[in-house]
Amino acid sequence: MFLNVHSQYSLRYGTMEIETLIKEARARNIHQMVLTDINNSTGCMEFIRLCRKEGTDHEDKHGTFWPAYDIKPIIGIEFRRDHKLLYIGIAKNKEGMKELNDFLTHHNLNELPLPDKPFQFNNAFVIYPYKNNMALAENEYLGVRANELNKIAGKSLDTVKDKLVVFHPVTVKDKVEYRLHNYLVAIGLNTVLGKLTEEDVCQKDEVLIPEDELKEKFISYDFIVSNTQKLLDSCCMDEYVFGKKNKKTFTTGAENDLKLLTELAMKGLAYRYGLDNDVALKRIKNELKVISELDFCAYFLITWDIVKYAMEERGFYHVGRGSGANSIVAYCLKITDVDPIALDLYFERFLNHKRSSPPDFDIDFSWDERPEIQKYIFQKYPNTALLGTMSSFKDKAIIREIGKVMGLPKNEIDDFTDPTKERFNTNNPTFNKILAIHTYMNNMPNQRSIHAGGILIGEEPLTYYTALDLPPKGLPTVQWDMYEAEAIGLDKYDILSQRGIGHIREAVQLVHKNKQIAIDIHDFKSFKDDPKLNAQLRAGTPIGCFYIESPAMRQLLKKLQCEDYLTLVAASSIIRPGVASSGMMKMYIQSYHNPKGVKYLSEVMEQQLGETFGIMVYQEDVIKVCCHYAGLDFADADILRRGMSGKYRKKVEFEKLEQRFFSCAKALGRDEETTKEVWRQISSFAGFSFSKAHSASFAVESYQSLFLKTYYPKEFMVAVLNNYGGFYQRWVYVHALQRTGAEVHLPCVNHSDDVVNITGNKAYLGFIGVQGLENRLIALIPQERKQNGNYIDLEDLIKRTNLSLEQSLILIRIGALRFMGKSKKELLWEVYNYLGNKTKPMPGKELFHLPSKEYVLPNLDTHLVEDAYQELELLGFPISLSMFDLLKTEYRGDILAKDLEKQEGKIVKLLGNFVCDKTVYTIKNTKMWFGTFIDNEGDFFDTTHFPNNNPIYPFKGKGCYLILGKVVLDFGVPSIEVLKFAKLPIVDNPVFITNSKPLKI
Incomplete structure (x- = not known):
């Protein structure tokens, strides 16, 4: 009788979870109802699964599997326009649901309003709110509420008698x-x-009631009840059987897929290891066997095809990471650059017969190249959509x-x-x-969004399972998240993006352009053993390098005295909150420097975690401990892994395993106190931790960045700037570029491009980043110059680019017209004379050039400080002077960053240019801060600000600070515990100083 049931997926309208809906229905002995959420089918598959009755599935005589239910689930969609109900679509079967989803998808993707009447459906019913004199098709009905029966009382119903059905919407629990x-x-x-009006909200009676009670309301109109029951009886969702739903084959069949995958793997074996490597050959054969048995050949081949297109046809660089890097087949197919044999990575972490969740590859492309990869996937593979996600109220x-x-x-x-x-x-x-x-309201669904990079490629149209949205990305997106995709049987392809890849790509291109040197950036084996690269790691100076440039990571590298790839792999994981917050990061550093002094919790921990000194660093380590210490099977260990990495929507399974962990450990005779400590370390990973393969992938990319920074520092820092930096603000990378010895120049209309360029030792900042400059001019100024030659003077620039007065002032004030040999004030006088009081000149080439009249101007003072202020305003940082040059005081501190190691325990006073800060909470839930600064010589140093010595927030924006504090060493790495802290004033802008003399700098 319930044809219109809303769940929480009727966003900002329905209040009940699907699980609650079913529980409430069972409590009222309701055996069938229709889930029809507003303009979405997010919960339909979940509804079908949760309605299933355990233990009563069966196969018919033809061998077809049919699920059984204690509540018969029927699904559909309620269609609304401008928050007003139009009609309800109810699917007769799987094809009917596709019709409803296709209808909604058509309007979503084409951004069309829903019509007053829908398409003609062949396998779906349409229910309209009750209206008089409405022409109805065979599959269309009128829904009558119990409180609307007075509208039909005493009327002839001959023409609509068979079209009236019970309409009792369900929206709230109570x-x-x-x-x-x-x-x-x-x-x-x-x-x-x-x-709010009555039309905005649901009626107060929109709750589940026993079916008999609902039928009682229609006792005088038993034909309406009969019509409703007939409609419900004609609907059946048994065709929905969940299992593998991905595209099944890459070639013409499974056998050909395996054949092609084997050929590609063997070809890759020769490239990666040589054909005489028996260990690699044996592992490839074992992996291929598992991949084939689990029907993942097509999954590997589609991923290979995406990577092949990127590398060979587009010349794009990528990084393959995540648990997929555990696979030697993936390594040989160039999906990843991580050698699983060298790192002792086991394939079973990625794919195994017991694994309860689908694997996936994480493939990173440059931030500006990923859209083209997505376009390729959508064009080549039908039944493709982006993965959605659901944000909740928090x-x-x-x-x-x-x-x-x-x-x-x-x-x-x-x-x-x-x-x-x-x-x-x-x-x-x-x-x-x-x-x-x-x-x-906490954790209720709020709005649908888009997953960071997941793509689904189905064997059949995805609209059998969901309608599709069109979010700002402009690509069709399913209406449910990764958890629902997994439950249905769809394995995602993660096509992600990051700016670090852009740094590497552009640096390689710049080196080839400027130095005619071709770099094989994939030659990682030579990078990881290069002493110059490892020296930079040890010194903790990898500014601009992917993942290892943050203050915390730089300090960790120095504390570890990291100078090899394997240590960097570990560092990439122990920096994560799961390890760091539990105190195990400090324990790891101590053990790393004194391996002989390590005290293992148990013999099992020593056997399984000897490589990491008995400390759980990677997700794999937790699985090892669960299996070998507590005796859990691999499936339970896998649930733990997913729980600790935040990949379970609900943590019920994770919590249940705690009791299981202790009971199994006790059965094996483990010491109870030891077991408690082991579990404490496991549970600390609930924040987040990396798989070893993931850390290894990051470390490869870090080394690639480090290679470019070490041997081609100028080109590398330009590439970092042009890909919008990394962890720090833009001025930090400009500073780093200056420290390479490059001459960094302000933007110039005759030398600059839209982005930073470098020729030889000269680098010109680009027009991107100049505040207020129009996007049109950012592209046009360099384009016009390259086509028709350098700009001659101000008038020539204005005519060729159609500059407005406002835009001309920006270019003059930033110094972009300095090639003309005139001061800014002279140019300002000239541009006002030229554009201020007359019609703007028409753009275009002139047949004859008529010079404008020149004026003799008085001597106009120029101040470097004034230039610096203008640069601060238009760029966000000064180039003409440093922030130290702008200080009112000539004091530069008693000590520099390079001398701090020798001052342990002493109170020192020094100056620092503020770079960044991080706020953290103490055990007592009070705030403390970590700061990063650059001293007068350009070296980094770090500060710690405890709450008892500092206000609510000690930092007051960019600028230089006077710092008084105590030098402390942590594993030989200095930082300053701040006692007093103050931002220093800078000199006044000469523009606002009357009758002033030129300032001496």
Whole structure:
């Protein structure tokens, strides 16, 4: 009888989880209902699965598998336009659901409003709200609410008698959730509760009631009940059987897929190892056997095809990482550059017969090349879509949303989200009311979004399982997330992007262009043993290098005295929160420097974790410990791995395993206190940790960046700037470029491009990054110059580019017209004379050049400080002077960064140019900070700011700070525990100084 049931996936409208809906239906002895969420089919497959009754599946005489249910699930979609109900579509079968999904997809992808009447469906019913005199097709019906029966009382129903059905929408669980529903609707409409109308919200009776009670309401119209039952009986979702749904073959069949994959693997074996490597050959054969048995040949071949297109046809560079790097077949197919034999990576972490979750490859491309890869995939493979994701209502955001719809002023909402005012808030009845609503709303689905890089390639159209959205990416996107894809049987391809790859790609291109040197950036074996690269690692100076340039990573490299690839692999993982927050990072560093002094928790830990000194560093280590210490099987260990990496939507399984872990360890005779410590270390990984293959992939890319930075530092830093940097602000990389010995020049219309360019030792900043400069001019100025020669003077520039007065002023003030040999003030006078009071000149080439009239100007003073202020305004950092040059004081501190190691325990005073900071919370939930600075000679140093010595937030923006503090050494690496801290003033801008004399710099 329930043809219109909403779940929480009716975003900002429905209140019940699907699991709750089914539980409520079972409690009321309801045996069939139709899930019809608003303009989406997100929950349909989940609904079918959860309705299944355990232990009663069967096969018919033809061998077809049919699932059985205690609640018969029927699925459909409620279609709304502008928040108003149009009609409800109910699928008769799997084909009917595809029709409904195709209909919604058509309108989503073409950005069309839903029509008053839908397409003609062959396998789906359409239910309209009750209206008089409405012409209906064979599959169309009118839904009548119990409180609408008075509308048909006493009327002749001969023409519509067979078309009337029971319409009892279900939206909320009870009266409390009806109130929650009102809040959700107000949030969705961006209005206050008091402005909601009856049409905006559901009716108060939209709850599940026993079927008999619902039928009783229609006792005088038993034909309506009969029509409804007939409709429900004609619907069947048994065709939905979940299993492998990916594209099954790459070639013409499974046998040919295996043949091609084998040929490619053997060809790759010769390239990677040589044909006489028996260890590699044996491993390849074993992997191919498992890949074939688990029907993953097509998955490998499609990934290979994507990488092959990128490398051979487009010349794109990629990084293959994640657990896929455990595979020697992937290594030989050039999907990854990580050697699994050299690193002792086991394939079973990626793919095995017991694995409960599908594997995937993580393939990174440059940030500006990934769209072309996505385009290739969508064009070559049908039934393709991006993977969706679901964002949920969270914490402070809920308080803000509720506060807004309650009509509270902003300052009051701010107070409610301020943890420092918590004790005042708890006595506030309004705040307590918000918290009560927060309890219900927390983690509810809020809006559909797009996964970071997942792509699905199905064997059949994906609209059998979901409608498709068109998010800002402009590519069709499924309406559910990776968890639902996995449950349905779709394995994702992760096509990701990162700027580090852009650094490497462009640096290689610049070196080839400027030095005519071709670099094989994939020649990793020669990089990892290069003493010059390893010296930079040990010194902790890899600014600009992927993943290893952050302050925390630089310090870790120095603490480890890292000078080899394997140590860097470990460092890439122990820097993660899971290891660092548990104290195991410090323990690892101690053990690394004193391996003989390591005390292992048990013999098992020594056997399994000898490489990492008994410390769990990688996800694989946790699996090893669970299997060998506690005796859990691989499937349970895999659940633990997924739980610790945050890849489970719900952590119920993860929590259950704790009890299982202890009981199994006890059965094996393990010491109880030791078991507690082992579990503590395991549970610390719940934050996040890397697989070893993932860390190894990152380390390969770090070495590639490090190679370019070491041997071609100028080109490398230009590439970093042109790919929008990395961890730090842009000025840090400009500073690093200057330290390579390059002459860094301000933008110039006759030398600069849109991005930074470098020829020989001269680098010119590009027009990108100049605040206020139009995108049109950023591209046009260099393009016009290259086509028709250098600009002669201001008038020539204006005519050829159609410069406005405003844009001319920006170029003059940044110094982009300095080639003319005139001061900025002279040029400003000239441009106002030329553009200020007359019609703008027409762009285009002139037949004859008529020079403009020249004026004799008085002597106009020029100040470097004024230039620096203009650069601060337009670039965000000065080039003409450093921030130290701009200080009012000539004091530069008593000590430099390079001398800190010799000052352990001493109180020192020094100056630093602020780079960045990080806020962390102490055990007592108070804030402390870590700062990074550059001294007057350009060297980095780090500071620690404890809450008792500092205000709520000690930093006051970019600039130079005077720092008084104590030097502490941690594994030989210095930092300063700050006692006093103050930002220093800079000299005034001469523009605002009257009757001033030229400042001496």
